[in-house]
Amino acid sequence: MSLIIADHEFHSRLFTGTGKYASSQAMLASISASGSELTTLALRRIDLKTQSDDLLPPLQQLGVKLLPNTSGARTAAEAIFAARLAREMLQTNWVKLEIHPDPRYLMPDPIETLAAAATLVKEGFVVMPYVHADPVLCKRLEEVGCQCVMPLGAPIGSNQGLASKAFLEIIIEQARVPVIVDAGIGAPSHAAQAMEMGADAVLVNTALASARDPRAMAEAFKLAVQGGRLAFEAGLGGRSQTAVPSSPLTDFVQGLV
Amino acid sequence: MSLIIADHEFHSRLFTGTGKYASSQAMLASISASGSELTTLALRRIDLKTQSDDLLPPLQQLGVKLLPNTSGARTAAEAIFAARLAREMLQTNWVKLEIHPDPRYLMPDPIETLAAAATLVKEGFVVMPYVHADPVLCKRLEEVGCQCVMPLGAPIGSNQGLASKAFLEIIIEQARVPVIVDAGIGAPSHAAQAMEMGADAVLVNTALASARDPRAMAEAFKLAVQGGRLAFEAGLGGRSQTAVPSSPLTDFVQGLV
């Protein structure tokens, strides 16, 4: 089964970002190799004044959907302003809502995010909010009409993996919109783990952009996300405290002697 | 780069087992989907008396190398006996050495395993010892001529993942023979993690055999092992305690207003 967000069907469950790459070429090669069909883009990176922007055309050529984000916004008002601007510039009503007042840990603000989400939904936006892994907040975002929720795995860029695992499990169990784990995913095994838990997708940026070989790393994540999803669908067995032999433990040797 | 053990080249780094499947058909479908080129087989499962054995021919048809194991052996003597018997029956000098005196947790015996390994190496066997994740023991097994080491990730069949992670890291750093993580790997994310750490291969059985859909689960592991290995080669970035923004955190909104 493919993933559907606001009537848009995604065949890849690996979402990507465009930041932090050493070059635009490295970024394009990586996103292409990832198979990603959705990539976020900070408003700042869109050239506002000239036609010479060298970022958008090649991204559009890849066929990947562009998702403007409101990174840098510290209040609901700033984020709403940025979303409206992005809609005009990119001709899209999709927006990744990011509001983080704290420049050190970039943790999202729950109050401003919910307020901005409610407003943007009313204005017809497809709102994808980046939030703390807070089960009640995710439920409330769903209730005001967000088309998905994007709880964080760990502080953004930290590559720590699923530090919020205990809470992601609750979010996934309760959600009626897709759950996309965002931030903190630093290795393919983290992405696979999120998918095995039942997340609908993951968003990975730093781990790709900061790899020695971003293109190969993108392919690595692509495989891990597919593997994790497939495992979720194939039904993972439970854990056991005691050992369970793979091979029959019989007195075979004795019997043969 | 492919994996080489005793002059045999493997293109797949996912080793499998033949135990615990609901049926031979499920087992064959799963191993086939896994892309595995090496699968273990308990001596007990080989039909000793008749030609009617329905297990070996289809396995051989898959083109997968058979690795007899000494599962059930409780002493070096029993394991050596089993290895010799397997060599005759299967026409192979490869053996997975398993010696576990304890029927509850099936933990391998370090003393008996080293003793048996030394003897079997002298008799020309390619010895693949299943052992605790003990760095000194792994080094000694290498020194007596084992062609690889197979430290455990967690108690066999427990699906707990890499419970021995801190010690596997040391083993991998020190080893001059391939390190194959065996036992405890219960999900594709565990397998990917082992590969990201630099393990040369993983052996998975219970997680495939006990899945609701063993064939799909085999494919899931195949993808995760490939992804984990690719990430290892592509150079994973480190972890950070603080957040590092993916998107430039500028006062872009203010600038635009």
Added chain:
Amino acid sequence: MSLIIADHEFHSRLFTGTGKYASSQAMLASISASGSELTTLALRRIDLKTQSDDLLPPLQQLGVKLLPNTSGARTAAEAIFAARLAREMLQTNWVKLEIHPDPRYLMPDPIETLAAAATLVKEGFVVMPYVHADPVLCKRLEEVGCQCVMPLGAPIGSNQGLASKAFLEIIIEQARVPVIVDAGIGAPSHAAQAMEMGADAVLVNTALASARDPRAMAEAFKLAVQGGRLAFEAGLGGRSQTAVPSSPLTDFVQGLV
């Protein structure tokens, strides 16, 4: 250094609760043994109609400060109502603010909690809010005048320990009011870990009430909290990836031979 909240000095950093005990006697014995100087009390447990309430007098005799909580409230309005009621009944302006709309996981609601906190602070309450381990939310609660924050370690009653560790660290680093880790602490080692990280106090209830011997368990937590705090003040060393010998690794034997 002792802990100060709203000009009240606490010599014990172990806060307790009164719920879930098998009997009032077990509860009183446990709280007494814990050395706790603050214990929460659900409004429901206070006898509203008669003077025969057998809970309050013995608790007051212990000399422990009573902290009414708003458990059961699902909205800011309900919590504010409960806080005002408790103030009249118990003659205290302290309140533990708990708002959880979800009856299954009892996760606190960030929006309602911040709204209720702002109102109650204005009404002169000492507000101690129970919240998700959300660094931005904790900062905002501090800004509206809460005298401390009480982020959760794990889902309440789950005894899972510090599942929110990565986020508690950020909260502790940023807070200018005391941080009290609440919920999820299931063993003395969890409490010690919270104190070692620099938490100012912990609140423990289920782990005491559900122990086979609640009085002994209370003493166990008392010791662990003291030990953890002392370690924090004494300066824990860092972790190392490699081994560092405790004993001088010299060629002493060779030298002696």
Added chain:
Amino acid sequence: MSLIIADHEFHSRLFTGTGKYASSQAMLASISASGSELTTLALRRIDLKTQSDDLLPPLQQLGVKLLPNTSGARTAAEAIFAARLAREMLQTNWVKLEIHPDPRYLMPDPIETLAAAATLVKEGFVVMPYVHADPVLCKRLEEVGCQCVMPLGAPIGSNQGLASKAFLEIIIEQARVPVIVDAGIGAPSHAAQAMEMGADAVLVNTALASARDPRAMAEAFKLAVQGGRLAFEAGLGGRSQTAVPSSPLTDFVQGLV
């Protein structure tokens, strides 16, 4: 219940070491504050030639039992030699058996340790072997007559805590001699965790010696070990995946309105 090893009764379950301290004074103050009744001593530190040794008399004055260790030995022969020498010099037949051929990670050698243990037991030693957390090896050491086993929690000096937790649990369940967790314990919470799991004692050295205030840290560990043991005896409750309310979740507010 107190701990008994070879007919010697210990009232403290915190064993200590004498290495790595900045000064003898710091060491003595720390060991004294720890309440420890057993402390290890590397042979090298014992002055062989003169009577002027300033280490032994004060340690003996503390009333703490001295446990010579064979640190630095790389083979069974070296360890046996060291144990005999220590017996003569210190007039004790107790020995902590440490054999680690690898100077980087100081991991113990299972084969040499078992061989040396068997010999030393026959010579009347009370043998306390430091080993990897290998359940089968621990059982075999018990079988050759060791009076306890000392499995490691993590690489020595690494302060990583109970990295071998999954295996310590099996060792504790199976052992009929005391299990003392040695190495890797870097914080009081780690020590408490080991005791809660049912370990009989812990040995801590680096975490005390490297603390900013070794005396206060020793007291911190003393409290945590007591707390952890007390909790083990008082019966810890289990973990739960879902939340369980501490306070009755009733519609109290509605009822009151």
